[in-house]
Structure formats: structure tokens, C-alpha cells
Amino acid sequence: MPKTILIVYAHPEPTSLTRRFVSESVKTLEQQGHTVLQSDLYGMGWKATFDESDFPSRINSDRLAFIQESEHAYTTNQQTQDVTTEQHKLLAADAVIFHFPLWWFGMPAILKGWIDRVYAYGFAYGYKGEGNRYRYGDGALKGKRALLSVMVGGPEDDYSPRGINGPLEELLFPITHGMLFFPGMDVLPTHAVYGTGKPSKAIVEKEIAAWRLRLEHLFNESPIPFRPQNDGEYQRNILAEHIAVGMTGLSIHIDN
Amino acid sequence: MPKTILIVYAHPEPTSLTRRFVSESVKTLEQQGHTVLQSDLYGMGWKATFDESDFPSRINSDRLAFIQESEHAYTTNQQTQDVTTEQHKLLAADAVIFHFPLWWFGMPAILKGWIDRVYAYGFAYGYKGEGNRYRYGDGALKGKRALLSVMVGGPEDDYSPRGINGPLEELLFPITHGMLFFPGMDVLPTHAVYGTGKPSKAIVEKEIAAWRLRLEHLFNESPIPFRPQNDGEYQRNILAEHIAVGMTGLSIHIDN
Numbered sequence: 001m002p003k004t005i006l007i008v009y010a011h012p013e014p015t016s017l018t019r020r021f022v023s024e025s026v027k028t029l030e031q032q033g034h035t036v037l038q039s040d041l042y043g044m045g046w047k048a049t050f051d052e053s054d055f056p057s058r059i060n061s062d063r064l065a066f067i068q069e070s071e072h073a074y075t076t077n078q079q080t081q082d083v084t085t086e087q088h089k090l091l092a093a094d095a096v097i098f099h100f101p102l103w104w105f106g107m108p109a110i111l112k113g114w115i116d117r118v119y120a121y122g123f124a125y126g127y128k129g130e131g132n133r134y135r136y137g138d139g140a141l142k143g144k145r146a147l148l149s150v151m152v153g154g155p156e157d158d159y160s161p162r163g164i165n166g167p168l169e170e171l172l173f174p175i176t177h178g179m180l181f182f183p184g185m186d187v188l189p190t191h192a193v194y195g196t197g198k199p200s201k202a203i204v205e206k207e208i209a210a211w212r213l214r215l216e217h218l219f220n221e222s223p224i225p226f227r228p229q230n231d232g233e234y235q236r237n238i239l240a241e242h243i244a245v246g247m248t249g250l251s252i253h254i255d256n
Numbered sequence: 257m258p259k260t261i262l263i264v265y266a267h268p269e270p271t272s273l274t275r276r277f278v279s280e281s282v283k284t285l286e287q288q289g290h291t292v293l294q295s296d297l298y299g300m301g302w303k304a305t306f307d308e309s310d311f312p313s314r315i316n317s318d319r320l321a322f323i324q325e326s327e328h329a330y331t332t333n334q335q336t337q338d339v340t341t342e343q344h345k346l347l348a349a350d351a352v353i354f355h356f357p358l359w360w361f362g363m364p365a366i367l368k369g370w371i372d373r374v375y376a377y378g379f380a381y382g383y384k385g386e387g388n389r390y391r392y393g394d395g396a397l398k399g400k401r402a403l404l405s406v407m408v409g410g411p412e413d414d415y416s417p418r419g420i421n422g423p424l425e426e427l428l429f430p431i432t433h434g435m436l437f438f439p440g441m442d443v444l445p446t447h448a449v450y451g452t453g454k455p456s457k458a459i460v461e462k463e464i465a466a467w468r469l470r471l472e473h474l475f476n477e478s479p480i481p482f483r484p485q486n487d488g489e490y491q492r493n494i495l496a497e498h499i500a501v502g503m504t505g506l507s508i509h510i511d512n
Contacts, residue, residue, distance in 0.1 A: 012307055013320040048304035048365045051268055064269040066357075067409065067453065101322075105430035106362060109304045109372050113365030132410070136420060153323065154388070157493055161504035164392060164485060164493040170506050171430050173422060174361035197323065229420060237411075239418040248417035249505055250426050 003219065004035045006093035010100040010111040012042035017196050017204065018151050022099050024208055025149075028215045037089045041110045047082070048113030054080055071121040071129070079120065086118040095145035095218055096185070101196070102152045105171045115179055124183040132237070135182050137228030142184030145218065148172065149191045149211065156194040168192055169224075173250045177226055186223035188214075225255040259475065260291045262349035266356040266367040268298035273452050273460065274407050278355050280464055281405075284471045293345045297366045303338065304369030310336055327377040327385070335376065342374040351401035351474055352441070357452070358408045361427045371435055380439040388493070391438050393484030398440030401474065404428065405447045405467065412450040424448055425480075429506045433482055442479035444470075481511040 007025055011018035022038075029036050039046075047053075052064050059072040073079045079087075090096065100111050107115075119125065124141070127134040134140075152159065152168070159168040169176070169190055176187045191214050193199075193207050214221070227233045233243055233255075244252040263281055267274035282292050295302075303309075308320050315328040329335045335343075346352065356367050363371075375381065380397070383390040408415065408424070415424040425432070425446055432443045447470050449455075449463050470477070483489045489499055489511075500508040 015319055016321075042305075042307065046305075048369060049298075049302075050359070050364065050366075051298065063271055065272075103306070104368075104371050104375065105434035106368065108306065109365045109369030110306075112360075112362065112368050113304060115360050116365050119360065132414075155493075158388075160494065162495040162500075162508065164490050164495070164509070165434065166429060166506045166509065167504065170426075171434070174427050174430070178361035178421065178427070234420055237414050237420040238416065239420070244418075248423065249507060250422045251505060252418060253420070253422065 002033045002035065003094040004037065004092050005029050005218070006037045006039065006089050006096045008039040008041065008096065008098050008111070008114065010041045010098075010108045010114075016101075016151075017193065017199065017207075018099050018101055018149075020204070020208065021149055021151075021193075021211055024211060025097055025099070025215060028212050029218075032216075037093065039086060039089065039114070041114060044082075046110055046114060047117070048110045050113065050116040054083065054117060056080065067121050067126075071126060074120040074122040075129075083117055083120070086114065087120070087123055090118070090141060090144075093144060095147065096180075097147045097149060097218075099149045100151070102150050102192075105165070107175065119179070119183070127183070132229075134184070135229055136177075137181060137184060137226065138230055139182070139184035144185045145188060145223070146176075146180040146185040147188040147191065147214070147218065148175065150193070151196045152192050152194045153197055154194065156192075159192070159194070170250055176224060177250075177253060181224075181226045187226065188218075188221050188223050227253050227255050258289045258291065259350040260293065260348050261285050261474070262293045262295065262345050262352045264295040264297065264352065264354050264367070264370065266297045266354075266364045266370075272357075272407075273449065273455065273463075274355050274357055276460070276464065277405055277407075277449075277467055280467060281353055281355070281471060284468050285474075288472075293349065295342060295345065295370070297370060300338075302366055302370060303373070304366045306369065306372040310339070310373060312336065323377050323382075327382060330376040330378040331385075339373055339376070342370065343376070343379055346374070346397060346400075349400060351403065352436075353403045353405060353474075355405045356407070358406050358448075361421070363431065375435070375439070383439070388485075390440070391485055392433075393437060393440060393482065394486055395438070395440035400441045401444060401479070402432075402436040402441040403444040403447065403470070403474065404431065405470075406449070407452045408448050408450045409453055410450065412448075415448070415450070426506055432480060433506075433509060437480075437482045443482065444474075444477050444479055483509050483511050 055069040311325040313334045
């Protein structure tokens with residue numbers, strides 16, 4: 001069954017490993033008969049900074065309040081064209097893949113700015129104008145799949161369960177849980193390539209093959225079992241006492 | 257003893273709560289006799305996107321490799337003026353305070369872009385050209401203090417130890433540990449204000465008073481006890497077996 005996949009990527013160098021992976025994604029997915037949409041953030045000259053120019057027609061021209069202006073622009077169809085285009089791509093997609101280098105344990109600013117600007121009130125949060133009612137497993141992007149493909153300069157040990165940087169998947173929790181599961185997407189385990197400084201040709205080929213395998217299972221792999229907000233495991237947004245008894249931290253929000 | 261404090265902030269609206277806190281910081285610190293430096297990222301029109309224009313004189317004009325070009329630009333004094341100015345401010349500061357609204361569980365893109373661009377190789381990482389030798393408690397910014405002042409739209413419960421978003425301090429670990437402790441700074445516990453959507457005037461005054469208290473103790477409060485890389489608690493960048501025995505996750509890197 002052919003699907004539509006949106007690929008969002010953030011690296012300006014066509015010969016970078018990030019872009020090598022993007023090319024592989026496009027090729028592999030199209031060979032499978034899928035439709036691929038692309039958002040080449042550097043190539044598009046994506047505006048990273050969320051600011052007053054995102055609101056050409058303000059509800060309050062005296063004072064810039066982002067949430068109110070975002071809601072107003074979204075609900076009255078007065079967003080900028082670049083933002084609506086990305087929202088339409090997200091809505092058209094069955095899966096979204098993000099390709100980026102890990103910079104300071106997170107996204108490059110240009111990609112964070114894609115989230116900041118595209119994730120309007122009424123769309124990615126405040127869905128149906130109902131505040132936090134629909135989120136974490138529910139929302140406008142419910143049922144779509146999301147997958148991070150991350151290029152990591154440092155060695156894998158540094159990101160291992162007791163590695164000095166912290167485990168990669170926990171460092172990415174604000175993205176996987178907070179940006180992708182939040183508006184409803186099913187998030188697959190992150191695909192990381194480590195030690196990307198100067199990989200040998202053989203290693204690159206091995207890594208590309210491993211990535212191809214992830215792509216082939218994009219629609220049948222099990223997502224990270226984040227706990228949905230609205231399935232009874234939370235009571236007033238706090239994890240119920242009988243679940244993960246006595247524990248705290250990010251990992252309690254995963255039903256392992 | 258008068259000190260120098262750098263305030264980096266990311267909100268374009270002068271009447272926002274973020275900017276109210278900035279004003280309070282400037283006033284309180286100057287009243288104490290300190291020197292205050294400011295980086296008003298929106299006001300400066302800070303370029304958020306790290307790209308080829310950051311390297312006016314490339315070591316390799318065929319292929320853009322960020323780390324190599326960053327090292328080259330930094331060591332040969334060929335960075336852009338906006339970046340060197342920020343680096344000089346950081347070096348001049350005894351403490352750095354970041355004021356920003358929490359957007360999607362992290363920094364606004366413009367602030368992430370300040371990190372991406374100012375944190376050059378040789379400066380914030382690869383100190384002395386020695387890869388990862390100096391980091392996590394050691395590096396160019398060693399001995400300085402850092403403090404996040406974060407405006408959070410949602411309620412405090414959602415960020416509590418078992419709250420659905422995850423505990424705030426763990427969500428911010430990539431920043432506090434990964435961006436501030438990494439180049440050597442002592443990081444104070446985050447100062448958060450929750451429910452910043454429409455606070456009453458009384459609540460704002462109460463919050464400002466609480467913030468003033470934090471400012472007054474900026475130089476005698478205890479930092480988060482992140483474990484330094486080079487004090488013997490890590491063996492090849494993995495936490496030694498006898499410490500936090502059998503535990504994993506972000507919190508093991510804090511010596512509580």
C-alpha cells in the first residue's frame with residue numbers, strides 16, 4: 001500500500017553524511033512505491049526565528065503575545081505561506097523522517113525554528129481550541145509515524161546507558177516525546193550513527209545498509225511505547241500512583 | 257566584590273514576562289555594583305542559522321564540514337564579528353544568565369542558534385585543540401556561573417517529578433549539562449515560572465520578588481553537583497561501576 005512520507009532535513013552540505021542518508025531515504029522509499037515530500041531547510045532558506053513577521057495580520061498590534069497571535073493566524077488562515085505549506089505536508093504525510101546532525105545535544109537551530117513556527121496553536125497544540133485536552137498520543141497528527149535519523153559526532157560509549165553525555169534517547173526525549181508524540185505521532189526508536197567525524201567508506205556503506213533496513217520497516221516497526229495522556233494512566237496529568245510505583249524521571253512515561 | 261554578568265535573552269516583546277525579568281536582573285545586579293553585559297538576541301537581529309556565511313575564509317571551499325571550518329575560523333581569528341563579540345562577552349563574564357520562554361521543551365531557535373554559532377571548536381569544545389579532554393567541569397568557561405530563567409506556559413504539575421511532560425530539570429539537561437557544564441560552567445538550579453499565560457499582577461510581583469532573591473544569591477548558591485569528567489568518577493567516559501550502582505539515566509550524572 002503506497003504511502004506518503006515527508007522528509008525534513010537540516011544540513012547545507014550535499015556531500016555530508018546527513019544528506020547521503022536523505023538521498024538513500026528518497027531512493028529507497030520511492031523504489032517501494034511511496035510518495036516522498038521533502039523539506040530541505042537550508043535549501044529553502046527556512047526562516048529559523050519565530051517573530052512578529054509570522055503574524056502579518058495581528059489581533060493585537062500593541063503587544064506581541066505568541067500563543068494568541070498563533071491561534072489567531074492559524075484559525076483565520078492568515079499564517080505566512082511557508083508555514084501553511086509545511087503544515088499541509090505534515091497533514092499529507094503518513095510518516096515524517098527528520099535527518100539532522102546532533103548539535104549540542106539537540107536540533108540545529110534551523111530545525112528548531114521549523115518546529116517553533118510550523119507548530120501553531122490549534123494545529124500542534126491547543127488542538128480544536130481545547131488547550132491540553134488532545135496531546136500525547138492524540139491530536140492533529142495522530143496515527144502518523146515519526147522517526148529521527150541523527151548524526152552524532154561523538155562515540156557511542158559517551159551516549160550509552162551510563163555514558164557521560166547521558167543516554168541518547170533520553171537527551172532526545174524533549175523531541176521524541178515533547179515535539180512528536182505530543183501532537184499525536186507514533187515515534188519510532190531513534191536511528192543514530194555515531195563517530196561521524198571521518199568515517200571510512202566501508203563504515204558509511206555499513207551504516208547506509210542499516211538505515212535502509214529501518215526504512216523498509218518504517219510502517220511495521222513498533223513505536224516507542226510512550227504512555228498516552230487520555231488512556232487512564234494519568235490523573236490530572238500526573239502518572240497514576242500504581243504505575244511505575246515510586247519512580248520518577250523521563251523513563252516512567254514509557255510503558256516498557 | 258563587583259562582578260560582570262552577561263544576560264542573554266530571547267523575547268522580542270518589551271512588555272513580556274521574560275523581558276520584565278530581564279529588566280529586574282539588570283536593575284538588581286547594577287544596584288549591587290556589578291557590571292551587566294546584555295545580548296538581546298531579537299533586538300540584535302541575531303542570525304540563528306549556522307551556515308557557510310559563518311566561515312568567510314574557508315579551509316575547504318569545496319565541502320562544508322562544520323567542525324573543521326569552526327576550528328579554522330576560531331584559531332585563525334577569521335570568525336564573523338557578531339560571534340567574536342559574544343565570545344568576548346562570555347570570557348569577560350563571571351556569570352551568565354539566560355532568560356527565555358520554554359518553546360517545545362527547549363530554547364527558542366534564535367537562542368539555540370546563539371549556542372550553535374558562538375560555541376566554536378577550540379572555544380566551547382575541542383578546547384586547546386584536544387578533542388574531549390577538557391569538558392564537563394573543565395574548559396574555557398571554567399569557574400563561571402550559569403543560570404537559566406525560564407518562562408513556562410504550562411502548569412507546574414505537568415513538570416513535576418511524575419508529571420506528564422517530564423520533570424523540568426531533566427528536560428533541560430541537554431542545556432544545563434550539555435551546553436553549560438560542558439565548557440566548564442557551574443550551573444545553578446533552573447529558575448522557572450509556570451503558568452505564564454495570563455498571570456495576575458499580584459502573581460507577577462511575587463514571582464519578581466522570588467527572582468530578585470535568586471539574583472542576590474547568584475554567587476553563593478550551590479550549583480547543580482554535576483560530576484566532572486576529570487575527577488576520577490568516569491572511566492573512559494562511562495560512570496565508574498561503584499558509583500550510582502546499577503543505575504542509568506540522566507540523574508546518575510548528578511552527585512546528590
